[in-house]
Structure formats: structure tokens, C-alpha cells
Amino acid sequence: MRRREAAHTRTPETLTIATLDPMTTTIPGTPAVSVTGLTKTYGRGSGARTVVDALSFEIPRGVVAGFVGPNGAGKTTTMATLLGLVRPTAGTGTVLGAPLADPGAYLGRVGALIDGPTLWPGLTGEQNLRALAALGGHDAAAVPGLLELVGLGDRGRDRFRSYSLGMKQRLAIAAALLGDPELLILDEPSNGLDPVGMRDMRELVARAAGGGRTVFVSSHLLGDLEQICDWLLVLDRGVLLYQGPTAGFLAQAVPQVFATPADATDLSRLVELAKRGGEDVSATGDGVLIPVPRGDARAVAVAVNRAAIGEGIVLAELAVRRPDLEAHYLAQVEGSSR
Numbered sequence: 001m002r003r004r005e006a007a008h009t010r011t012p013e014t015l016t017i018a019t020l021d022p023m024t025t026t027i028p029g030t031p032a033v034s035v036t037g038l039t040k041t042y043g044r045g046s047g048a049r050t051v052v053d054a055l056s057f058e059i060p061r062g063v064v065a066g067f068v069g070p071n072g073a074g075k076t077t078t079m080a081t082l083l084g085l086v087r088p089t090a091g092t093g094t095v096l097g098a099p100l101a102d103p104g105a106y107l108g109r110v111g112a113l114i115d116g117p118t119l120w121p122g123l124t125g126e127q128n129l130r131a132l133a134a135l136g137g138h139d140a141a142a143v144p145g146l147l148e149l150v151g152l153g154d155r156g157r158d159r160f161r162s163y164s165l166g167m168k169q170r171l172a173i174a175a176a177l178l179g180d181p182e183l184l185i186l187d188e189p190s191n192g193l194d195p196v197g198m199r200d201m202r203e204l205v206a207r208a209a210g211g212g213r214t215v216f217v218s219s220h221l222l223g224d225l226e227q228i229c230d231w232l233l234v235l236d237r238g239v240l241l242y243q244g245p246t247a248g249f250l251a252q253a254v255p256q257v258f259a260t261p262a263d264a265t266d267l268s269r270l271v272e273l274a275k276r277g278g279e280d281v282s283a284t285g286d287g288v289l290i291p292v293p294r295g296d297a298r299a300v301a302v303a304v305n306r307a308a309i310g311e312g313i314v315l316a317e318l319a320v321r322r323p324d325l326e327a328h329y330l331a332q333v334e335g336s337s338r
């Protein structure tokens with residue numbers, strides 16, 4: 001959240017996106033998206049494949065919600081059902097308070113980038129936005145501000161075909177913001193970008209979240225989303241592994257006590273000693289790893305230290321480690337079995 005606010009402070013002064021009407025955007029208790037039992041099965045009979053499996057989730061209004069999962073997890077399919085592009089096999093829900101079964105009732109308030117940046121290659125960035133504004137019945141006066149917002153203020157007169165992939169993606173996001181949507185759905189906007197492009201994209205997504213807008217953004221890289229998302233949905237093989245505040249996901253990670261004997265020949269004795277006090281103790285490299293799923297990991301570290309001293313084992317290293325978000329995510333994704 002703090003980093004997201006920091007990105008906001010870099011918003012150009014010239015930003016002219018109209019702020020949303022608070023009466024319609026911050027209704028306490030009304031989520032931006034709410035689905036129950038959302039399922040998509042492709043094919044029939046023995047060839048049937050369920051790629052989105054009874055998903056139930058909510059995205060609160062005004063958050064940046066990250067949708068993370070490996071390739072093929074079902075992120076695009078889920079987003080496409082919210083956009084009325086894919087008909088769910090089962091499930092109900094609402095988007096911006098309107099029924100999922102009636103996309104026409106809410107799509108006018110939703111902007112999206114779902115299938116890569118496809119705009120007219122021969123038109124300039126500005127012409128593209130103006131043409132889309134005319135087609136969509138949106139106010140073209142927002143175009144210069146949107147170009148500024150996406151960092152294309154000085155490239156708006158260049159043709160789309162001359163843009164780098166990152167610039168194309170950013171212009172497509174400007175296009176999605178025409179009409180000042182309450183909900184912005186972005187499917188893998190960082191896909192294919194280099195690290196600088198990814199950083200620019202993160203900053204843009206954080207900026208686009210201003211004014212109470214809800215952003216639902218997917219990536220197969222958790223590290224890409226972690227910095228800008230208040231809310232996280234973790235998907236693997238069509239099944240939701242986590243939904244909730246980003247910080248809550250990390251809080252689930254099991255801390256570990258790591259101890260290394262000064263004398264390598266003491267390692268097996270140290271492992272035996274640690275096993276007396278914990279489950280799943282393992283030797284790793286030159287030390288011992290003790291997961292502490294419950295209780296106080298520091299107290300376990302102190303107990304290990306005391307026991308080692310009692311056995312005459314001198315420790316070279318003793319630390320409490322908490323897996324970082326990426327490591328926890330990988331453990332979750334690899335650990336899920338169906």
C-alpha cells in the first residue's frame with residue numbers, strides 16, 4: 001500500500017482523468033466483483049476439461065487486486081467470463097453490482113486489456129484514442145491526459161506500429177481508461193516486457209487505480225504484482241489457493257529456524273537434537289532447518305541454542321527465516337494437488 005501511494009505521488013500534474021463519483025464508486029459492502037461457484041469446462045464427455053473450477057471470490061471496491069497463477073491456471077478464462085467473452089459453465093455473481101449473467105448492464109463501466117494491445121497500426125497513438133473515444137461515445141477531451149498518464153505524452157503523434165511492446169501495452173491501457181471505468185481488468189499487462197518496461201507498467205497500474213477505481217490485474221509473476229496490490233487471488237489449475245489482503249498471504253508462510261554448527265562433523269548430532277523438538281526437521285547444506293508452523297519461532301531458536309550448548313555444539317549461525325512471498329507462492333503452487 002505504501003509503495004502504491006509512492007507511485008501515486010509520481011502522477012503527472014497534468015493528469016486530467018475525471019474523478020469518479022464517490023456516490024457510485026465507494027458503496028461500503030458492495031464488492032466490485034463477487035462470484036460464486038464460477039466454473040468453465042471446455043469440451044464434452046471424456047474430452048471435457050474443467051479449467052476454472054468452482055471459484056468463489058470477492059474483490060472489494062477501490063483495491064488493486066492481483067490475480068496470480070502459473071501459465072494455464074485459468075486467469076484469462078476467469079477474466080473473460082467477467083467481461084462476457086466466455087460463457088461460464090456454472091456459477092453466479094455480480095460485477096459492479098449488476099448480474100454476471102447480464103454483461104450489458106455493467107460493461108459500460110468496465111475497461112479491459114485482455115488479448116494484448118491490438119490497435120490500428122497506421123494511426124498515431126492519439127488518433128487511436130480519438131477513434132476509440134468516438135466509437136465508444138466517450139469524451140475525447142480526456143485523450144491528452146490519458147497519453148500523459150501512460151507516459152506517451154511526447155509520443156502521441158507517432159504511429160502505433162512504431163511503438164515498442166511496452167508503449168503498445170501502455171496505449172492499450174489508455175484505451176481501456178477511456179470512459180473513466182469504475183473497474184479496470186488487465187490480463188498480464190507486463191507479459192513480454194523487459195525489467196524496465198515491467199517497472200513502468202507497475203507504476204502505471206498503480207496510477208490507474210486513482211480516484212477509487214478498482215483494478216484487477218493478472219500476472220504469472222507474483223513479484224510483479226506484490227508491490228502494487230492490496231488484494232491477492234492465487235490461482236492454480238483452476239482452483240483458488242488464496243484470496244485476501246496481500247499481507248495475509250505472506251503471513252501464512254511458515255517461519256523456519258535455521259542453525260549451522262561451527263564444526264561440520266556436529267551436523268548429524270544437531271539434526272538429531274532438533275528432531276526431539278520439532279516435526280519435518282531436515283538437514284540442508286551445512287545446517288538444519290526447523291519449520292515452526294505454530295508458536296514462537298524465536299522461542300524455538302532459543303531452545304535449539306540452549307540444547308546445542310548443553311551438548312557442547314557451538315553454532316556458527318542461528319536465524320529465524322520467513323520465506324519471502326515468491327518462495328511461499330511457489331510452495332503453495334507446487335504443493336497443491338487435485
Ligand SMILES: Nc1ncnc2c1ncn2[C@@H]1O[C@H](COP(=O)(O)OP(=O)(O)OP(=O)(O)O)[C@@H](O)[C@H]1O
Pocket residue numbers: 042051069070071072073074075076077078188220
Ligand atoms: N477455447 C478454449 N478451448 C479449450 N481450452 C481452452 C480454451 N481457452 C483456454 N483453454 C485452456 O484453459 C486453460 C486455462 O487457460 P487460461 O488462458 O485461462 O490460463 P491463464 O492462467 O490465463 O494462462 P496464461 O498465463 O498461459 O494465459 C489452459 O489449459 C488453456 O489451454
